Amino acid sequence: MLSIEGLHKTYGDVVALDDCTFRAEPGRMLGFLGPNGAGKTTAMRAVFGLVEPDAGTITWRDAPIGFEQRQRFGYMPETRGLYPKMRIHDQLVYLGRLHGMSARAAGDEAEALLATFGLSERTRDPLEKLSHGNQQRVQLAAALINRPELLVLDEPFSGLDPIGVETMGQVLRERARDGAAVVFSSHQLDLVEDLCEDVAIIRQGYIVRQGEVDQIKDASPVRHLELELADGDVRQLGELSDRVVEQVGNRYRLMVPADLDIRPLMSGALATGQVRRFIYTTPSLSEIFLEAVA
Amino acid sequence: MTGWHGMWLVTKREIRERARTKGFLISSILTVVLITAAIVLPSIAGNAAETHRIGSLGAGNEAIVTAATEVAEAEVAGQPAEEADGFEIFTFSSRDEAALALQAGEVEVVLIDGESVLVPTEGFGGTPLVGTLQQAAGAVRLQELVASNEEAASVIDVLSRDPLAVTTLAGEDSAAAERGTIAYGGLILMYIAVLSYGNAALTGVTEEKNNRVVEVLLATLRPWQLLGGKVLGIGLLGLAQFAATVIVAFVALRVTNALELPDLDASIVGVLVLWFVLGFSIFSVLYAAAGALASRPEEAQSASLPMTMIAVLAFFLSFGVLSNPDSTLSRIATFIPFTAPFVVPVRNALGALTLVEHVLAVIVTVLAIILLIRVAARIYSGGLLSIGRRVKLREAWRGTN
Numbered sequence: 001m002l003s004i005e006g007l008h009k010t011y012g013d014v015v016a017l018d019d020c021t022f023r024a025e026p027g028r029m030l031g032f033l034g035p036n037g038a039g040k041t042t043a044m045r046a047v048f049g050l051v052e053p054d055a056g057t058i059t060w061r062d063a064p065i066g067f068e069q070r071q072r073f074g075y076m077p078e079t080r081g082l083y084p085k086m087r088i089h090d091q092l093v094y095l096g097r098l099h100g101m102s103a104r105a106a107g108d109e110a111e112a113l114l115a116t117f118g119l120s121e122r123t124r125d126p127l128e129k130l131s132h133g134n135q136q137r138v139q140l141a142a143a144l145i146n147r148p149e150l151l152v153l154d155e156p157f158s159g160l161d162p163i164g165v166e167t168m169g170q171v172l173r174e175r176a177r178d179g180a181a182v183v184f185s186s187h188q189l190d191l192v193e194d195l196c197e198d199v200a201i202i203r204q205g206y207i208v209r210q211g212e213v214d215q216i217k218d219a220s221p222v223r224h225l226e227l228e229l230a231d232g233d234v235r236q237l238g239e240l241s242d243r244v245v246e247q248v249g250n251r252y253r254l255m256v257p258a259d260l261d262i263r264p265l266m267s268g269a270l271a272t273g274q275v276r277r278f279i280y281t282t283p284s285l286s287e288i289f290l291e292a293v294a
Numbered sequence: 295m296t297g298w299h300g301m302w303l304v305t306k307r308e309i310r311e312r313a314r315t316k317g318f319l320i321s322s323i324l325t326v327v328l329i330t331a332a333i334v335l336p337s338i339a340g341n342a343a344e345t346h347r348i349g350s351l352g353a354g355n356e357a358i359v360t361a362a363t364e365v366a367e368a369e370v371a372g373q374p375a376e377e378a379d380g381f382e383i384f385t386f387s388s389r390d391e392a393a394l395a396l397q398a399g400e401v402e403v404v405l406i407d408g409e410s411v412l413v414p415t416e417g418f419g420g421t422p423l424v425g426t427l428q429q430a431a432g433a434v435r436l437q438e439l440v441a442s443n444e445e446a447a448s449v450i451d452v453l454s455r456d457p458l459a460v461t462t463l464a465g466e467d468s469a470a471a472e473r474g475t476i477a478y479g480g481l482i483l484m485y486i487a488v489l490s491y492g493n494a495a496l497t498g499v500t501e502e503k504n505n506r507v508v509e510v511l512l513a514t515l516r517p518w519q520l521l522g523g524k525v526l527g528i529g530l531l532g533l534a535q536f537a538a539t540v541i542v543a544f545v546a547l548r549v550t551n552a553l554e555l556p557d558l559d560a561s562i563v564g565v566l567v568l569w570f571v572l573g574f575s576i577f578s579v580l581y582a583a584a585g586a587l588a589s590r591p592e593e594a595q596s597a598s599l600p601m602t603m604i605a606v607l608a609f610f611l612s613f614g615v616l617s618n619p620d621s622t623l624s625r626i627a628t629f630i631p632f633t634a635p636f637v638v639p640v641r642n643a644l645g646a647l648t649l650v651e652h653v654l655a656v657i658v659t660v661l662a663i664i665l666l667i668r669v670a671a672r673i674y675s676g677g678l679l680s681i682g683r684r685v686k687l688r689e690a691w692r693g694t695n
Contacts, residue, residue, distance in 0.1 A: 045509075048512070048513040049512075049513075050509060050513065067514075067516070070514050071514060073513065073514075075509075075513040076510075077509035077513075079506045081502075081506025081507040081508070082505070083501075083505060083507055084505055085311070086311055094307050095510065098300060098303055098511065098514050098515060099514055
């Protein structure tokens with residue numbers, strides 16, 4: 001388990017991390033969310049010793065993280081970068097070897113990864129000859145080359161086309177299924193909602209929400225209700241007028257308190273005749289996010 | 295994985311990728327071709343015949359000059375396009391008179407009593423004329439031997455030595471002067487190498503920041519491993535290229551005899567190579583430290599000026615040492631890591647350096663290299679993530695990124 005406890009970091013007057021605390025479990029994916037400048041990148045860099053925190057501890061499997069541990073981590077930084085003129089296969093092998101792999105093991109893994117990303121034909125091409133999306137795939141392969149126990153990815157999906165997003169998401173899910181702890185930041189909240197079991201939301205250097213996606217959604221004080229009646233008016237059903245968020249024709253979107261008993265609403269709706277739509281859900285992750293960082 | 299292993303992986307990558315670039319191949323081939331051409335072409339084109347002005351002091355010189363004329367003619371025999379050099383004798387009555395004429399350039403050399411030859415200075419390009427005269431003198435001795443029916447042993451004796459003793463105007467011991475010349479030649483080579491390859495180290499260390507791979511690398515490497523590995527890789531490749539160039543030049547010179555090379559004294563050359571490597575290393579690390587401040591090659595250039603100044607100053611300082619190897623300045627410069635590589639080989643060649651001084655100078659320089667690598671690595675990691683702008687030295691040192 002990656003455990004980040006009470007991390008503080010200031011740059012001059014700017015507070016980047018303020019008592020930042022969260023955990024990432026093996027075999028699970030954690031979406032690390034926060035507005036720009038909230039401290040995501042600083043926290044991720046701290047895991048790799050690229051930023052020296054002013055206070056706080058970072059541990060992996062209850063031990064402080066040192067050179068030995070980092071050999072078994074994988075990292076995709078926000079500022080992408082590899083050697084543009086180096087052949088992609090050589091590049092992956094080099095990074096594998098820096099992570100303590102033998103030349104042969106690194107070579108095999110590089111080939112397997114490039115095959116996964118559909119780049120088998122291009123192994124001898126220098127990175128700069130590849131399209132932007134393919135370069136990004138190589139960058140992810142670079143983070144995966146040592147079969148890491150902990151994967152930390154800063155915005156891995158930004159700039160990818162939907163196919164790229166799909167492949168990358170699948171690969172990350174596989175790695176989590178194989179037992180890796182996967183942490184990634186993203187602004188694509190629906191994607192996070194699809195992929196991740198856990199989220200941590202950071203705001204101004206402080207973690208404002210952390211836990212399982214479903215639990216966090218359940219814990220929200222509000223629920224969404226979408227109603228469309230064929231014959232009746234939604235507003236006849238009760239004191240709902242001031243809860244309407246959106247109305248399109250006869251279709252209403254409402255925000256109701258989580259503790260509101262909806263059974264009378266359901267029976268009331270059915271009593272009016274045909275019910276075209278009755279949806280009752282927790283808020284989406286992006287709503288939770290917007291509410292959390294407001 | 296040990297620290298050295300990580301560094302060595304960086305070094306290997308550096309050498310492999312650099313050696314693979316077109317730029318490296320082209321510059322290597324071009325240098326070798328140019329050097330060879332510069333040396334070989336003039337000797338193919340042939341020298342225009344010239345008339346040498348030989349001073350003569352005392353008796354027994356005419357026979358040598360006459361023989362020299364024959365030697366010169368024999369050299370061009372069978373080459374109709376070429377004409378043989380001629381010789382003109384100027385007779386002097388005193389050594390002072392002869393020395394004055396030599397200094398004024400009225401004569402090129404002065405033969406004394408058929409036994410020795412006085413030249414203005416000793417050094418590279420110390421005229422092929424002396425070689426011709428040695429040959430001529432050898433021929434004269436042989437003729438004398440044959441005439442007097444001497445034993446074969448004497449013939450070998452004549453053939454195995456230069457018959458004429460060479461002295462210079464300053465009255466220097468010719469062997470010492472020759473050693474000084476070798477040392478100085480080494481210095482010039484080092485100066486060229488430092489200036490040409492220092493820049494490679496300077497811009498080379500900005501590569502990872504410029505292409506931003508640094509964050510990936512430093513997630514698993516320590517800054518000193520990356521920096522040390524890079525400097526070592528760039529340095530080794532530079533040394534290899536430079537050594538190849540020097541060897542080609544040396545062979546071409548030997549083959550064409552375009553320039554008379556002094557005999558190479560193994561111990562002098564050994565010391566020269568040692569200090570070449572030390573000097574090359576310390577300046578590479580120095581340039582790398584300057585490069586560590588920058589995040590792009592263009593910025594690095596502006597940080598390079600002070601380093602170049604240090605190299606230039608040290609080089610010029612070695613001129614002073616050559617003429618005055620025992621001065622206080624020479625002694626002090628022996629123990630300053632940046633000047634030592636330029637000063638120590640010269641003092642050593644001129645016999646002005648004690649073993650203790652020499653060992654101390656090596657220790658001081660090696661320690662300085664280690665210290666500089668640490669300083670450079672700290673600057674490097676301190677300014678690491680401020681990509682896209684030049685880091686202030688103080689910031690980098692404190693590591694406020």
